[in-house]
Amino acid sequence: MPKVLISDKLSPAAVQIFKDRGIETDVKVGLAPDELKAIVGQYDGLAIRSNTKVTADILAAATNLKVVGRAGIGVDNVDVPAATARGIVVMNTPFGNSVTTAEHAIAMMFALARDIPQANASTHAGKWEKSKFMGVELTGKTLGIIGCGNIGAIVADRALGLKMKVVGYDPFLSAERARDLSIEKVDLDTLFARADFITLHTPLTEATRNVIDAKAIAKMKKGVRIINCARGGLVVEEDLKVALESGQVGGAALDVFKVEPAKENGLFGMDKVVCTPHLGASTSEAQENVALQVAEQMADYLLTGAVTNALNMPSVSAEDAPKLRPYMKLAGQLGSFAGQLTEHALKAVKIEFEGHVATLNTKPLTAVILEGLLKPMVEAVNMVNAPVLARERDIDISESRNERDGDYHTLVRVTVVTEARTRSVAGTLFGGDKPRVVSIKDIPIEAELGEHMLFVTNQDKPGFIGALGTLLGSHGINIATFHLGRSESGGDAILLTQVDQPISDKVLEEVRKLPQVVQAKALSF
Ligand SMILES: NC(=O)c1ccc[n+]([C@@H]2O[C@H](COP(=O)([O-])OP(=O)(O)OC[C@H]3O[C@@H](n4cnc5c(N)ncnc54)[C@H](O)[C@@H]3O)[C@@H](O)[C@H]2O)c1
Numbered sequence: 001m002p003k004v005l006i007s008d009k010l011s012p013a014a015v016q017i018f019k020d021r022g023i024e025t026d027v028k029v030g031l032a033p034d035e036l037k038a039i040v041g042q043y044d045g046l047a048i049r050s051n052t053k054v055t056a057d058i059l060a061a062a063t064n065l066k067v068v069g070r071a072g073i074g075v076d077n078v079d080v081p082a083a084t085a086r087g088i089v090v091m092n093t094p095f096g097n098s099v100t101t102a103e104h105a106i107a108m109m110f111a112l113a114r115d116i117p118q119a120n121a122s123t124h125a126g127k128w129e130k131s132k133f134m135g136v137e138l139t140g141k142t143l144g145i146i147g148c149g150n151i152g153a154i155v156a157d158r159a160l161g162l163k164m165k166v167v168g169y170d171p172f173l174s175a176e177r178a179r180d181l182s183i184e185k186v187d188l189d190t191l192f193a194r195a196d197f198i199t200l201h202t203p204l205t206e207a208t209r210n211v212i213d214a215k216a217i218a219k220m221k222k223g224v225r226i227i228n229c230a231r232g233g234l235v236v237e238e239d240l241k242v243a244l245e246s247g248q249v250g251g252a253a254l255d256v257f258k259v260e261p262a263k264e265n266g267l268f269g270m271d272k273v274v275c276t277p278h279l280g281a282s283t284s285e286a287q288e289n290v291a292l293q294v295a296e297q298m299a300d301y302l303l304t305g306a307v308t309n310a311l312n313m314p315s316v317s318a319e320d321a322p323k324l325r326p327y328m329k330l331a332g333q334l335g336s337f338a339g340q341l342t343e344h345a346l347k348a349v350k351i352e353f354e355g356h357v358a359t360l361n362t363k364p365l366t367a368v369i370l371e372g373l374l375k376p377m378v379e380a381v382n383m384v385n386a387p388v389l390a391r392e393r394d395i396d397i398s399e400s401r402n403e404r405d406g407d408y409h410t411l412v413r414v415t416v417v418t419e420a421r422t423r424s425v426a427g428t429l430f431g432g433d434k435p436r437v438v439s440i441k442d443i444p445i446e447a448e449l450g451e452h453m454l455f456v457t458n459q460d461k462p463g464f465i466g467a468l469g470t471l472l473g474s475h476g477i478n479i480a481t482f483h484l485g486r487s488e489s490g491g492d493a494i495l496l497t498q499v500d501q502p503i504s505d506k507v508l509e510e511v512r513k514l515p516q517v518v519q520a521k522a523l524s525f
């Protein structure tokens, strides 16, 4: 039975889902890194929010971990490359808290426009400072949205409802999507020049880090109000402080900080600053959504292999997972076959899907093929990190799909280009779920791959098969299956035989010395 650790405060709905799905669940919130490191090796899944830092060090101790589930959006607290390298799937819940966070940004905008937190504190203090708090109307003002993804788009929608003008900067926002959202797409300097309010909704990346610094602030309208409900590192807090003091920035509403938990910060106590402690996602609705989603996704992955919302692996639906299972085996075998035959640097891999398989989600099959292919060359490769490793090695990967049946109802062909040659191997499923190799180097053959195999290319001449059988017999090697193929009579021939024990280097050398043999390889699957 898989075991999951919940290490941040999640709605109890998550525990219930895990329990209902037969997954043992421990809840241990607030563990110090060393405490987490000491126990993480016991678990198959780790469910977190933003508090748990899933570092490379923690992952190194997570010897059984298969999935990290982030109940929320940002995964900047997870070392995703380190997880990928260890074959650990990292998934999030990209939509569960978007509305709630967008509403928080709008609430922050109102708070800034009308000094609500300051007026609230003053009124509670019995001061009745009616003339002190003079706000601004939002109607007719321009809101600049930096990052127009899920949350940015909802903020735009709400702002348009408030009769604001909305300009947006997002290099990945298409003109068509901007039109659909009624956002005027502008460049960053134009946004700075036109916006009365600026709200940030990008992830924290190298491109977005410090996007609001002194230089950027100098390009903004005097008195601009800035809202950050995305990530702390987007704003240079020291520069913001200077701009608030000078009046260049008229107010700032911050839900996120460079260092969290933010117990001390240079902006705290400033008159024009409104702060909340990373509450963007904190509504009962959003927390219920993300907890349910993450638990379902993690349970699906651990129990069925279905992958949803993974950041480092292609998605596989629960419906597709059983259909893909026999193909995963076939794909792994074909990749492994090609990888074990490869003796030179890989330049390109061409993967063709024909017939029924082309109607399925083939991305996971490509990942498994690459895993099999790279295994003889790269230590610790798995289907999660194989595409990354292949890219790092400049291997050109192409995939084609043709839903029409060819000679077979379903076929996967892997063609490998190395510095020395181009070689292909193809396979199908017999009876819907039994992998068979049906062509090697374009020579037809029909073979089931077993644990220990001998693959030989030879000249099609009489006497070879008898000689090989005698040689294997003289070493006490029992032949389980024997498959032959040839391009034409007397031409190139191939032989693939399954034997009951591994073939030693000594036996292989003797096979290679048989007069007709061009190449002989012991393969294992
Ligand atoms: N305060 C909170 O509690 C809270 C809650 C939820 C999400 N968030 C944060 O909000 C952010 C946005 O979440 P989302 O769900 O909208 O993400 P999203 O991926 O849907 O949208 C992010 C957008 O940013 C854009 N982007 C990327 N690089 C950019 C750049 N250099 N300049 C401008 N735009 C760029 C992307 O194209 C995308 O459209 C994330 O960082 C997330 O972690 C915070």
Ligand SMILES: O=C(O)[C@H](O)COP(=O)(O)O
Residues within 6 Å of the ligand: 049, 050, 051, 071, 072, 073, 074, 075, 097, 278, 279, 280, 281, 282
């Ligand atoms: O990225 C997110 O989803 C938000 O920052 C929410 O973080 P939290 O789950 O720690 O509140």
